[in-house]
Amino acid sequence: MKAEIITVGTELLLGQTLDTNSQLISQYLNEWGVDVTFRQTVGDNKQRLQAAFKLALSRADMVVLSGGLGPTEDDLTKEIVSQVLGISLLRDSSAIEKIRLHFEQGHRKIAENNWQQADYLEGGYPLENKEGLAVGSYWEQKGKIVVLLPGPPKECQSILEGALRSQMLERFKGQKVLYSRYIHLYGIGESEVASRLRDLIHQQSDPTIALYAKPTEVCIRLSTKASSQEEADEIFKSPAQIIQKALSQFIYAEGKSTSLAKKAMKLLQEKDLSLAVAESLTGGLMMGQLTAIPGASIVLKGGVVSYASEVKRDLLGVSKSIIDAYGVVSEQCAREMANHVRKLCRADIGIALTGVAGPSQQEGKAVGTVYIAIALAENTYVLENNFSGNRERIRQHAIHKALFELLHLLQ
Amino acid sequence: MKAEIITVGTELLLGQTLDTNSQLISQYLNEWGVDVTFRQTVGDNKQRLQAAFKLALSRADMVVLSGGLGPTEDDLTKEIVSQVLGISLLRDSSAIEKIRLHFEQGHRKIAENNWQQADYLEGGYPLENKEGLAVGSYWEQKGKIVVLLPGPPKECQSILEGALRSQMLERFKGQKVLYSRYIHLYGIGESEVASRLRDLIHQQSDPTIALYAKPTEVCIRLSTKASSQEEADEIFKSPAQIIQKALSQFIYAEGKSTSLAKKAMKLLQEKDLSLAVAESLTGGLMMGQLTAIPGASIVLKGGVVSYASEVKRDLLGVSKSIIDAYGVVSEQCAREMANHVRKLCRADIGIALTGVAGPSQQEGKAVGTVYIAIALAENTYVLENNFSGNRERIRQHAIHKALFELLHLLQ
Numbered sequence: 001m002k003a004e005i006i007t008v009g010t011e012l013l014l015g016q017t018l019d020t021n022s023q024l025i026s027q028y029l030n031e032w033g034v035d036v037t038f039r040q041t042v043g044d045n046k047q048r049l050q051a052a053f054k055l056a057l058s059r060a061d062m063v064v065l066s067g068g069l070g071p072t073e074d075d076l077t078k079e080i081v082s083q084v085l086g087i088s089l090l091r092d093s094s095a096i097e098k099i100r101l102h103f104e105q106g107h108r109k110i111a112e113n114n115w116q117q118a119d120y121l122e123g124g125y126p127l128e129n130k131e132g133l134a135v136g137s138y139w140e141q142k143g144k145i146v147v148l149l150p151g152p153p154k155e156c157q158s159i160l161e162g163a164l165r166s167q168m169l170e171r172f173k174g175q176k177v178l179y180s181r182y183i184h185l186y187g188i189g190e191s192e193v194a195s196r197l198r199d200l201i202h203q204q205s206d207p208t209i210a211l212y213a214k215p216t217e218v219c220i221r222l223s224t225k226a227s228s229q230e231e232a233d234e235i236f237k238s239p240a241q242i243i244q245k246a247l248s249q250f251i252y253a254e255g256k257s258t259s260l261a262k263k264a265m266k267l268l269q270e271k272d273l274s275l276a277v278a279e280s281l282t283g284g285l286m287m288g289q290l291t292a293i294p295g296a297s298i299v300l301k302g303g304v305v306s307y308a309s310e311v312k313r314d315l316l317g318v319s320k321s322i323i324d325a326y327g328v329v330s331e332q333c334a335r336e337m338a339n340h341v342r343k344l345c346r347a348d349i350g351i352a353l354t355g356v357a358g359p360s361q362q363e364g365k366a367v368g369t370v371y372i373a374i375a376l377a378e379n380t381y382v383l384e385n386n387f388s389g390n391r392e393r394i395r396q397h398a399i400h401k402a403l404f405e406l407l408h409l410l411q
Numbered sequence: 412m413k414a415e416i417i418t419v420g421t422e423l424l425l426g427q428t429l430d431t432n433s434q435l436i437s438q439y440l441n442e443w444g445v446d447v448t449f450r451q452t453v454g455d456n457k458q459r460l461q462a463a464f465k466l467a468l469s470r471a472d473m474v475v476l477s478g479g480l481g482p483t484e485d486d487l488t489k490e491i492v493s494q495v496l497g498i499s500l501l502r503d504s505s506a507i508e509k510i511r512l513h514f515e516q517g518h519r520k521i522a523e524n525n526w527q528q529a530d531y532l533e534g535g536y537p538l539e540n541k542e543g544l545a546v547g548s549y550w551e552q553k554g555k556i557v558v559l560l561p562g563p564p565k566e567c568q569s570i571l572e573g574a575l576r577s578q579m580l581e582r583f584k585g586q587k588v589l590y591s592r593y594i595h596l597y598g599i600g601e602s603e604v605a606s607r608l609r610d611l612i613h614q615q616s617d618p619t620i621a622l623y624a625k626p627t628e629v630c631i632r633l634s635t636k637a638s639s640q641e642e643a644d645e646i647f648k649s650p651a652q653i654i655q656k657a658l659s660q661f662i663y664a665e666g667k668s669t670s671l672a673k674k675a676m677k678l679l680q681e682k683d684l685s686l687a688v689a690e691s692l693t694g695g696l697m698m699g700q701l702t703a704i705p706g707a708s709i710v711l712k713g714g715v716v717s718y719a720s721e722v723k724r725d726l727l728g729v730s731k732s733i734i735d736a737y738g739v740v741s742e743q744c745a746r747e748m749a750n751h752v753r754k755l756c757r758a759d760i761g762i763a764l765t766g767v768a769g770p771s772q773q774e775g776k777a778v779g780t781v782y783i784a785i786a787l788a789e790n791t792y793v794l795e796n797n798f799s800g801n802r803e804r805i806r807q808h809a810i811h812k813a814l815f816e817l818l819h820l821l822q
Binding site: 036 | 423424428434435436437439441447451456463466623687688690695696697701703705711712713714715716718719722725757770802806
């Protein structure tokens with residue numbers, strides 16, 4: 001089945017808003033086994049929206065539109081789509097009720113055009129919007145599917161995950177759908193992964209193998225169309241073993257949405273270990289990423305950001321003689337920082353990061369020089385690193401390398 | 412002049428890659444006074460790329476394509492565009508030299524199809540790519556402009572800012588271009604701003620007024636087409652005064668790319684004041700945002716992340732009697748944290764954040780309750796806040812409110 005996506009909104013053409021809905025809709029359609037062949041973006045303009053929709057309808061089996069379902073005059077999607085299809089709009093009673101309640105609770109008068117947010121395409125179904133007032137719409141006739149989704153990303157995502165997903169799984173029941181397995185790697189570049197898996201990538205047609213590179217990590221996705229998770233797992237088995245063999249020292253986790261921070265927090269929680277962090281060049285960013293994960297307070301006791309040398313000395317208790325002899329960007333300083341923060345916060349593990357994020361060198365050390373120390377009760381490990389890239393990239397590298405090393409020590 | 416953008420790449424249709432180039436190209440075109448009427452995205456597929464380009468050429472004066480300029484077999488853009496236009500490709504000598512050097516330095520053999528990265532459209536100009544090997548291309552004939560840009564965002568942006576910008580300014584010399592003035596507000600919602608500026612927004616056609624809402628702030632953009640910055644400044648003067656009068660207490664800065672963090676760091680640096688931060692619910696995120704700004708080390712001495720109560724007591728020195736009597740989510744605890752972190756780090760100003768980010772309540776305090784304390788030498792200010800939203804949003808609100816209050820105290 002071929003699908004085409006149309007995102008609607010003048011703010012997109014002006015570049016005011018980044019079109020994240022297109023990517024999200026693409027991801028869901030691909031997961032449901034639907035191929036996306038074109039994407040279009042149009043402004044809030046009758047003629048252009050009509051042209052875009054007609055074109056999409058002429059060449060795709062399924063057209064998904066996002067945006068323009070709101071109550072204002074420039075929200076034209078439902079009107080144009082119903083005109084082109086030659087069908088009416090019906091009003092969803094539960095959406096009407098929701099709009100009424102919403103305005104009643106806000107003690108506000110309901111302007112007439114607010115009701116149009118409850119409209120869906122005749123002959124189809126409304127798609128419940130748990131995050132907003134505008135219902136989506138699913139419509140299918142004579143081999144064509146038309147789906148209307150709201151523009152606000154939270155609302156669009158909520159319908160994709162909820163009402164549309166249910167509808168699509170019901171619609172394609174018994175048919176093969178796409179299953180994927182994700183393997184996450186740290187410490188190796190995309191091209192090196194591609195080169196080590198060259199034979200596998202060239203020989204294999206099912207599952208397909210795709211590589212995704214982020215600034216500091218690579219993810220391998222295996223995908224296959226199957227009738228069940230079990231069937232898919234069987235197909236993934238042999239290539240996953242080959243990947244495991246070729247790249248074992250770089251693999252840190254499996255799963256669709258994971259990260260080094262999530263994996264580390266989970267492992268610490270399982271092992272009932274607590275953590276304290278002393279950050280210099282990363283200035284709180286590592287703790288910020290860890291505490292973004294709900295439940296972080298069980299694992300992370302706290303820590304110190306010691307940007308200034310005095311803070312390393314006064315607050316962390318790093319001795320003046322060490323700073324004078326080796327400098328703050330040194331193996332010795334990292335070691336002291338990790339040991340002290342561990343004791344100060346009464347944690348099982350202390351991690352310290354000190355280095356040069358740039359833009360200029362420090363203490364004669366080059367930009368990208370970073371010392372990472374991990375202090376356990378019995379031992380303290382220190383690593384010297386030379387990261388490349390700009391300030392932000394070096395900071396991210398430092399954090400991810402520290403988390404990767406922590407995982408190694410814990411496993 | 413009407414423009415249409417085409418982004419090329421199967422990874423975009425699969426949702427593997429977020430299409431940030433479309434937004435960036437839109438922003439530049441709009442700044443140069445060119446209206447974007449449609450955007451399309453196609454995969455690495457000859458027929459579909461051909462159809463998309465022909466369609467764009469039939470309805471726009473200017474077509475900008477991004478992606479598919481690389482050396483591999485699925486990089487088809489130059490081939491298709493030259494076919495449709497019926498012209499040849501020429502090879503840019505300085506790009507050839509760059510490719511040769513690149514491979515020589517890497518001690519690698521040059522595969523034949525690497526040279527095609529030096530190609531540009533006959534009758535036009537190559538656009539220098541400072542971030543990669545594939546040159547862009549600018550071509551204009553019989554009232555149509557065609558621009559080819561590389562897909563990697565860094566390379567695309569580099570040409571937009573560099574070679575294409577020069578070409579466009581030269582091309583439109585003497586014509587009016589778009590100038591904008593940006594006013595940033597904190598502490599007020601988009602709809603309230605719209606309501607307070609209703610008359611201005613309704614009456615005004617030049618400059619145009621646009622509102623951009625981010626999760627915790629609103630930006631007002633005034634735009635006008637003018638022949639010079641001076642002419643534009645004159646046009647902005649009166650509406651800017653009206654905005655200033657209606658919203659003065661919410662305005663924190665002007666300028667295209669600024670933020671509360673940047674503004675606060677700049678002001679502290681100007682006043683030669685140093686800062687220390689104690690973070691509980693924000694877990695290092697505030698310091699992480701501040702230290703993302705180059706030169707932060709001049710202002711930020713450091714601070715403490717005190718997630719666990721013991722850390723508030725042992726490291727920050729908050730007395731046990733205060734924690735027992737009022738809890739850690741309290742005005743009293745925030746005050747102590749700010750005072751202590753200021754002294755511990757020998758800073759001029761101490762900021763402390765303690766509160767409940769969720770997902771569940773704490774010490775009987777509701778999710779969203781946040782105490783912000785700012786300690787100066789002479790005085791300590793404490794604010795109670797009740798933020799709404801999820802964990803991430805509450806954390807961001809807390810940081811931005813603290814920075815906004817700091818700006819108020821300093822100004």
